Amino acid sequence: MSSTAPSHLHLAVALDGTGWHPASWREPVARPRDLFTAGYWADLVAEAERGLLDFVTLEDGLGLQSSHYGEPDDRTDQVRGRLDAVLIASRIAPLTRHIGLVPTVIATHTEPFHISKAIATLDYVSTGRAGLRVQITARPHEADHFGRRTFPPISLEELRTPAGQERLTELFDEAADYVEVVRRLWDSWEDGAEIRDAATGRFIDRDKLHYIDFEGKHFSVKGPSITPRPPQGQPLVTALAHQTVPYRLVARQADIGYVTPHDAEQARAIVAEIRAEQEAAARGDELLHVFGDLVVFLDDAQAAAEDRRARLDALAGESYTSDARVFAGTPSQLADLLQELAAEGLSGFRLRPAVAGHDLPAITQGLVPELQARGAFRTAYEADTLRGLLGLPRPASRYAAATA
Secondary structure: OOOOOOOOOEEEEEEOOOOOOOOHHHOOOOOHHHOOOHHHHHHHHHHHHHOOOOEEEEOOOOOOOOOOOOOOOOOOOOOOOOOOHHHHHHHHHHHOOOOEEEEEEEOOOOOHHHHHHHHHHHHHHOOOOEEEEEEOOOOHHHHOOOOOOOOOOOOHHHHOOHHHHHHHHHHHHHHHHHHHHHHHHHHOEOOOOEEEEOOOOEEEOHHHEOOOOEEOOOOEEOOOOOOOOOOOOOOEEEEEOOOHHHHHHHHHHOOEEEEOOOOHHHHHHHHHHHHHHHHHOOOOOOOOEEEEEEEEEEOOOHHHHHHHHHHHHHHHOOOOOOOOEEEEEOHHHHHHHHHHHHOOOOOEEEEEEOOHHHHHHHHHHHHHHHHHHOOOOOOOOOOOOHHHHOOOOOOOOHHHHHHO
16 A cells, blocks of 8 residues: 555544534534534535535434443433434435435444435435445443344443454444345346336336345345435445454445544554455455544634633533544644545545534634645535545446346
8 A cells, every 4th residue: 555645635524413522512603402403414514515525424323322331321411312314314415416425324233124225215315425334333222222132231341352352243244244235235226227118118127126135144135125226326335443343344345444543653554454354355456445533623723722622621521532533723733634644545534523513614614725725635526426526436236247
């Protein structure tokens, strides 16, 4: 992998509630009263699109947000509750023209058939700008919402033990099968399967619909889908990964992996590991983007950003920590950091605004112009689909190749 930074970076933002800092909802710009309205999300995504960002991701979950990893908490001073990410994306899609929409879906307790047609529908509603972020859950209280499986309690410390890693491996193997089913269902209608010829009375060409006949350890799915092949053929599959087991999922099934390096050396090592796993998965010749995740506090002066972080920490009653590196500084300083990390093989970044109402506009109106001035970010959208923005070709249906 080349150690030179790509000339043009890709940029996404991760939207979650009023922002990633748990006290963000108490900021004057936060709009907590609007959080469960379509207009709130439409405004955020419109701002991201004004900044020419590649896409937004929308967080989701199967349990209430919690300050504890494996169980609910009793806190009443933080945002709790959320709207369904896929439905938010579908509501926003007609209001936008270029930006990609990537809702989070939880593979562990949902059915791949449902998600395949939901994301295919989002691709139609957005005319080719859909993706998904696949996530797993090992939390017992979330399993209890469904009543089909039981998970023993587990802490972050226990997840790092051999037994915990084995449990994670099982869930990520299930997620890989899940994505495989989703991808096959997207391909199960060939392009042009709908004839729609009123004169002859032929609406579909039955020879262009295919059973996927997937039989695996976790799923048995016959197919075909009930939704024709999405405009992109294959909407984007993305996943967040922190260690070898999820890196393997990214290498096997994703178009974009989000990773959390804290410095350039870590970035280089993570990219190397994912590339090795990609080769092992026989995908070495495919374009797989690796994006770095950062939480950002952006202000005109570094002291102002650090002061804002300290003030929010005081409101929360504890220092904010994250799986990702937390950056507090100016747009110019952040641009320096992104270019430094990109030189180690990252092709883009997914930024998590600490306060959505403050830090998202700081990204679009501060960071983006800074990167443009350096020749490191687009000055106009150059494609109409999300695959196009990311330089990913539109693949043929695997079943069309088989029948041809």
